[in-house]
Amino acid sequence: MDYEKYRQAINLRMSCRKFTGSPIAEADLDKLRALVCAYNEESGLSMQLIIGDPAPFDAKQAMGLFQGSAGYLALIGKTNDPNRMEKEGYFGERFVLEATSMGLGTCWVASSFDKDKSKAAARDDETFDIAIVFGKGEQKLSIREKVIRTYLGTNHRTQEDIAPDAQFAPDWFKNGIEAVMKAPSTKNTKPFSFCFENGTATAKTVGNHERVKVDLGIAKLHFEVGAGGGRWELGDGATYSGKL
Ligand SMILES: Cc1cc2nc3c(=O)[nH]c(=O)nc-3n(C[C@H](O)[C@H](O)[C@H](O)COP(=O)(O)O)c2cc1C
Incomplete structure (x- = not known):
């Protein structure tokens, strides 16, 4: 692990809920795909990188929060793995820090999307717990984002x-x-x-x-x-x- 790169990413990262809608270079997507494969191999998770597919974020519970994202990482693992969620946190955040160091915006999403509308497919013995949305982030914080941050800051x-x-x-x-x-x-x-x-x-x-x-x-x-x-x-x- 490149600790210095990750340390810089930790200092830069904050949740990004508004994206420009511009596409990510194919070479960068390939890099993200390769990372997800390596993390799945190391952890036993079955995370899926989904490009496009705005439907889960167009749903009512998303409240229009994540418009213009390029895609998302679906965090999926074996239902009977007692450490599934901890691994999703650890490897999902590695994905977040890598994406941050590539200049992308990210946000973990547990409740503000509709899993049932997702193209990500969990097998019968797996659970799709959570997503990490990513894309090119808007530079300026929207008023809505400022309100969310003030509320969550408390x-x-x-x-x-x-x-x-x-x-x-x-x-x-x-x-x-x-x-x-x-x-x-x-x-x-x-x-x-x-x-x-x-x-x-x-x-x-x-x-x-x-x-x-x-x-x-x-x-x-x-x-x-x-x-x-x-x-x-x-x-x-x-x-x-x-x-x-
Ligand atoms: C596991 C997890 C689930 C989250 N779910 C949501 C969510 O459903 N909707 C949302 O807007 N933010 C969600 N967030 C983002 C948090 O609100 C955010 O990380 C927190 O307020 C700290 O702000 P920061 O990420 O900018 O440092 C989630 C974060 C984590 C780690």
Whole structure:
């Protein structure tokens, strides 16, 4: 993993809900397709890159939020995989950071679209949980986007809430938490906490909304990038290794 590239992408990224509608170069789409193949191989997920297909975002529950996107990544995995959602968070966010470093806008979408209208097809033993919409983002924030951001900004949990013992931890842990604070999460709730104990880190979910483990997977990736190495065990409450 190119930590420096990902660190820059973390600093640049913010959810993009308005796109220009212009197409993405075929070479860039090929790069995204190759990344998705590699992530599926590594994770056992069955994510699908869908180009075009605006129907799920034209549906009523999308409230016209994601007009002009180039496509989306459908996050699909085996229904009986207990770590499916965490992997979707971790590998989906890798896709987001790669797309960001290619100059594309992205947004995770759990509720503001209609899965049933999607061209993405989950098999009988799979579940389509969530999407990441992407495309060329509008440079200027729309008034609607500003309203959304102001509203979601009020959900913020502070660094003290998320990692109360960070001040007593080594720099790699502090850097990891700094990157975690920039992670996207459902309604900006940041439903996770990180501890430094016995010389290493552990991460667990807080609360139990439906996709809390997706948020955990995203946050674990951000931590790894911020810390500049190491690797998480899978699971809620799991341990980090490699940065001792
Ligand atoms: C798992 C997940 C699901 C999300 N679902 C939606 C959604 O349905 N609609 C939406 O407008 N934003 C959605 N978001 C985007 C969040 O609202 C956004 O990440 C959060 O407010 C923080 O803002 P930022 O991404 O600009 O840092 C989702 C984010 C995550 C991580």
